[in-house]
Amino acid sequence: MATLCPSTAIYHLLFSSLLLFFSCYVSGIPVYGAEEGKDGFHSIPVSSLLPKNKCSASARGGSQGLPITQKYGPCSGSGHSQPPSPQEIFGRDESRVSFINSKCNQYTSGNLKNHAHNNNLFDEDGNFLVDVAFGTPPQKFKLILDTGSSITWTQCKACVNCLQDSHQYFDSSASSTYSFGSCIPSTVENNYNMTYGDESTSVGNYGCDTMTLEPSDVFPKFQFGCGINNKGDFGSGVDGMLGLGRGQLSTVSQTASKFNKVFSYCLPEEDSIGSLLFGEKATSQSSSLKFTSLVNGPGTLQESGYYFVNLSDISVGNERLNIPSSVFASPGTIIDSGTVITRLPQRAYSALKAAFKKAMAKYPLSNGRPNENDMLDTCYNLSGTKDVLLPKIVLHCGGGADVRLSGKRVVWGNDTSRLCLAFAGNSKSTMNPELTIIGNRQQVSLTVLYDIQGGRIGFGGNVGPSLKHVAETSGILQWAVAHGYIALLPQVRVSRSFSALEMSHSHSGQSSELTWLEGEAMEPIEEHAKSLVSSDSSYELDSDESG
Numbered sequence: 001m002a003t004l005c006p007s008t009a010i011y012h013l014l015f016s017s018l019l020l021f022f023s024c025y026v027s028g029i030p031v032y033g034a035e036e037g038k039d040g041f042h043s044i045p046v047s048s049l050l051p052k053n054k055c056s057a058s059a060r061g062g063s064q065g066l067p068i069t070q071k072y073g074p075c076s077g078s079g080h081s082q083p084p085s086p087q088e089i090f091g092r093d094e095s096r097v098s099f100i101n102s103k104c105n106q107y108t109s110g111n112l113k114n115h116a117h118n119n120n121l122f123d124e125d126g127n128f129l130v131d132v133a134f135g136t137p138p139q140k141f142k143l144i145l146d147t148g149s150s151i152t153w154t155q156c157k158a159c160v161n162c163l164q165d166s167h168q169y170f171d172s173s174a175s176s177t178y179s180f181g182s183c184i185p186s187t188v189e190n191n192y193n194m195t196y197g198d199e200s201t202s203v204g205n206y207g208c209d210t211m212t213l214e215p216s217d218v219f220p221k222f223q224f225g226c227g228i229n230n231k232g233d234f235g236s237g238v239d240g241m242l243g244l245g246r247g248q249l250s251t252v253s254q255t256a257s258k259f260n261k262v263f264s265y266c267l268p269e270e271d272s273i274g275s276l277l278f279g280e281k282a283t284s285q286s287s288s289l290k291f292t293s294l295v296n297g298p299g300t301l302q303e304s305g306y307y308f309v310n311l312s313d314i315s316v317g318n319e320r321l322n323i324p325s326s327v328f329a330s331p332g333t334i335i336d337s338g339t340v341i342t343r344l345p346q347r348a349y350s351a352l353k354a355a356f357k358k359a360m361a362k363y364p365l366s367n368g369r370p371n372e373n374d375m376l377d378t379c380y381n382l383s384g385t386k387d388v389l390l391p392k393i394v395l396h397c398g399g400g401a402d403v404r405l406s407g408k409r410v411v412w413g414n415d416t417s418r419l420c421l422a423f424a425g426n427s428k429s430t431m432n433p434e435l436t437i438i439g440n441r442q443q444v445s446l447t448v449l450y451d452i453q454g455g456r457i458g459f460g461g462n463v464g465p466s467l468k469h470v471a472e473t474s475g476i477l478q479w480a481v482a483h484g485y486i487a488l489l490p491q492v493r494v495s496r497s498f499s500a501l502e503m504s505h506s507h508s509g510q511s512s513e514l515t516w517l518e519g520e521a522m523e524p525i526e527e528h529a530k531s532l533v534s535s536d537s538s539y540e541l542d543s544d545e546s547g
Contacts, residue, residue, distance in 0.1 A: 039317070039318055040315070040316075040317035040318030040319070040391055040392050041317055041359070041389050041390065041391050041392065042389070042390055042392060042406055042407075043387045043388070043389050043390075044387065044388060044390055044406075044407055045386065045387055046382045046385050046386065046387065046388050046416055046419070047416075048407065048408075049388075049407065049408055049411055049413060049419055050413065050414065050415070050416070051270055051414060052074070052269070052270055052271035053074055053271075054074055054271060055073070055074040055075035055271055055272075055273075056271045056272065065214075065275040065276050065277035065278075065281055066130045066131065066132070066213060066214065066275065066276040066277075067130070067131070067273045067274070067275060067276075068128050068129065068130055068145065068265060068266070068267060068268055068273065068274035068275060068276055069128070069129050069268065069273055069274075070127055070128060070129075070268060070269070070270045071127050071128065071129055071144070071237075071238065072084065072127075072270070073268075073269075073270035073271060073272075074270065074271055075268070075270075075271060075272065075273050076129055076142075076237065077237075086374065086414055087374060089340060090340075090341070090374055090375055090376075093339060093340045093341055093375075093439075094375065096338060096339055097339060097343055097426065097437060100148070100306075100334075100336070100339070100435065100437060101426070101434075101435055127338070127340065127440060128144070128145045128265075128267055128268075128274070128337065128440070129142045129143065129144060129145065129237075129238065130142075130143055130145050130242060130276050131143075132152075132211065132212070132213060132242060133211070133212040134154065134170055134175070134209050134210065134211055134212075134222070134224065135170065135171075135172075135174065135175030135177065135178060135209050135210060136175050136176045136177040136209070136210050137174075137175075138210075138212045139168065139170055139171065139174070139175070140168070141154045141168050141170070141239035141240055142168070142237055142238055142239050143238075143239060143240045143241055143242040144238055144240070144241050144242065144338075145242050145244060145265065145276065145337055146241055146242065146243060146244060146245070146337060146338050147244045147245060147306075147307060147335065147336060147337040147338070147450075148245060148305065148306060148336055148337070148338055149241055149243040149244075149245050149250075149305070150243045150245035150246065150247025150248070150249050150250035150253075150305055151192060151194060151224075151225055151241065151243045151247070151249055151250075152222075152224045152225065152240070152241060152242050152243045152249070152250070152251055153192070153194065153202055153204065153224055153225025153226070153227050153240045153241055154168075154170050154224065154225070154226070154227065154239050154240030155168075155169055155170065155202075155227040155230055155239055155240055156169060156170050156171075156172065156204060156226040156227055156228055157169040157170060157171040157172075157173075158172075158226075158228060159204075159227060159228050159229070159230060160228055160229055161228075161229045161230055161231055162230060163227075163230050163231075163238070163239075168239045169239075170226060172207060172209075172226065175209055175210075177209050177210045177220065178207055178208070178209045179207065179208045179209070179221075180205065180207055181205070181206055181207065181208070182206050182208070182223060183208035183221045183223050184223050184248065184249065184254075186248065187206075187223070187248065187249065189206065190205055190206055191203075191204070191205050191206065192204060192205070192206055192225045194225070194241075200231065201229070201230065201231055202225065202227040202229075202230045202240070202241075203227070203228060203229040203230070204225050204226045204227040204228040204229065204230075205225075205226055205228065206223055206224070206225060206226070207223070207224065207225075207226045208221045208222065208223050208224075209221075209222060209224070210222065211224070211251075213255075213278065217255075217258070217278065219254065219255055219258075222254055223249060223254065225240075227240065244263065244337070244450075245305040245306070246305050246306075246307070246452065247305055252450075252452060255278065255279075256453075258278075258279060259278040259279035259282075260279060260453055261450075261451075261452035261453045262278065262279055262282050262283055262449070262450065262451050262452070262453070262454075263276065263277065263278045263279075263282050263449075263450050264276075264277045264282035264285060264447055264448060264449035264450065264458075265277070265337070265447075265448055266445065266446065266447050266448075267337070267440055267443050267444050267445070267446075267448075268444065268445070269408065269444055269445060272445075274445075282449055283449075283451070285447055285449060285458075285460065286449060286451075286458060288447075288460045288461070289447065289449055289458030289459060289460035290399075290400065290401040290402065290458060290459055290460065291399060291401055291451075291456045291457065291458040291459075292309050292310065292397035292398045292399045292401035292456065292457055292458075292459075293309070293310065293398055293399060293455055293456055294307060294308065294309065294452070294455045294456055294457060295308045295309060295310055295332065295398075296308065297331060297332045297334065298330075298331045298332070306334040306335075306336065307334060307335045307450065307457060308332045308333060308334055309332075309333050309334075309335060309397055309398065309457055310328070310332075310333065310397060310398035311328045311333040311395060311396070311397055311398075311436055311438075312325050312328065312396050312397065312398060313325070313396040314348065314351070314352055314393065314394065314395055314396065315392075315393065315394040315396065316352065316355035316356055316359055316391050316392075316393055317355070317359045317391035317392060318392070319355065320396075321348075321351045321352065321355055323347065323348050323351055327345050327347050327348050328345065328348065328436055331434075331435050332435065332436070333435075333436035333437075333438065334435070334436070334437055334438070335438050335443075335448065335457060336437050336438065336439060336440070337440055337443070338440070339437050339439040339440065340439050340440055340441050341375065341376070341412070341422055341423065341424050341439050341441055342422070342423050342424070342436075342437060342438050342439040342441065342442045343423075343424055343425065343426040343434075343435070343436065343437040343439070344423060344424070344425060344426060344434075344436055345425070345426060345434040345435075345436060346425045346426070346427060346434060348436070349423060349424065349425035349426075350425070352393075352421075352423060353377075353378050353421065353423075355391075356378060356391065356393075356421050357378060359391035360380060360390075360391070363380045363381075363382060363385070363388065364380065364381045365379065365380060365381065366379035366380055366381045366417060366418045366419075366420075367381075375424040375427075376412060376420035376421065376422070376424060377420075377424075378420060378421040379413070379418050379419065379420035379421070380418075380419050380420070381416075381417050381418065382416045382417075382419050383416045383417045384416075385416070388419075390406065390407070390410055390411065391410075392404060392405065392406050392410070393405040393406075393409075393410055395438070395442075397459075401458070401459055403438075403442070403446070403459045405442055408422075408441070408444060408445075409422070409441065409442050409443075409444060409445070409446075410422060412441060422441050422442070445461075446459055446460065446461065447459070447460045447461065
């Protein structure tokens, strides 16, 4: 609650600023760029686009579900000494994309016969970790979250070839509920052999044991892989994979009796903690999300294991690019948690690149590419620039689900001298037209909900920081709090995914209320709020959080 003490002009200014702040925050527009945001641009400090090396999880992150951290971020606790260079990241990303291209190519009508020989091939280099436990008593492991794989596995204590950077090993002899081999009737194999796109491997046997996601979410007889012969670079502190694909052995399928094949995640920035939710905890957010249908990709969706959606067009700075829908129609568009940079068919990428360069025309280009592994080719030198006016990018999906991107979801860079458009063409695809892959860079800080039984995927904003944190990071509000003009209750929170905003006004025994609902313009509410300001007033702010 924000209470304005008796006065005149200063309280009008403070209240107007407070409401303007929230109106901008609700619509995802930074306060310092509110006016620019109206025409598809937003002003943002250049420094905020660079990686952070300190964990600030106290200001963000879900209060429920499994915490998600970036593999090499300061919040991961994986004990890595040095994160990979951009060149290493892009090199691995290219390997993953090339592998996805080749795998999807197997499902075209002329190549289905080859599928049987490659059904143990998967793409790997996920950037996000969750903690999952197996056994009785529980043994905890850091697993890569992967929507492109259906097998969950962890390294076993009996490993012959062991991952050098792994911190934990599953000890089946220490679990009173472990059983060797398959426990799913329709699967007969007791062994698994996983080969990933970068030639990393995990070979071992299946076992069944109790899986614990949270204390209230415990699943007996969960079938997972127990890695005996493992090699490759899965990343520092990584103990295995959490398969969230559509296959029969995936975590989604094996927990369907409780969670109804519903899960959601909010992938964090490197200095934050996100969350992975299942079942009712995930669907509790659905009122604030925009949904698009899951569709079939090449072959059957269940065979391919990926999540396909209809992408119909792209906007840059509120201008539609009017890309023909046929460009995205076949082989289609997948949502992938492991690919970093979004890949577009060359025709779509060329249109996006041209529009982005037009919107950024007043900023100097960065010269050349640093090396051959850097696929980002539209870069700017923003050295000496305090704030940059970035165009927003919107991915228009079927059913009116618009995925709105800004800030770090639009650009990538480790240095102000080279900040690049965070998209690339799928130039190495052998398919025509090329596959579209929506990568995790464009998903960061968004809520993405997978409702497999409902045949849909939802997109929405992430929960924002507390009101106290908002006030502390806003100049005029910081001054107002410091001088006692605004009293803040710490339990009041604001959300980037508001479904409603209410402000109650009391003055001289009379009260009135104004309400904003999702999808309504903020300007009339803002003007009405200003008209309510008087010398003897108090205001209460409430929100319906669902992110």
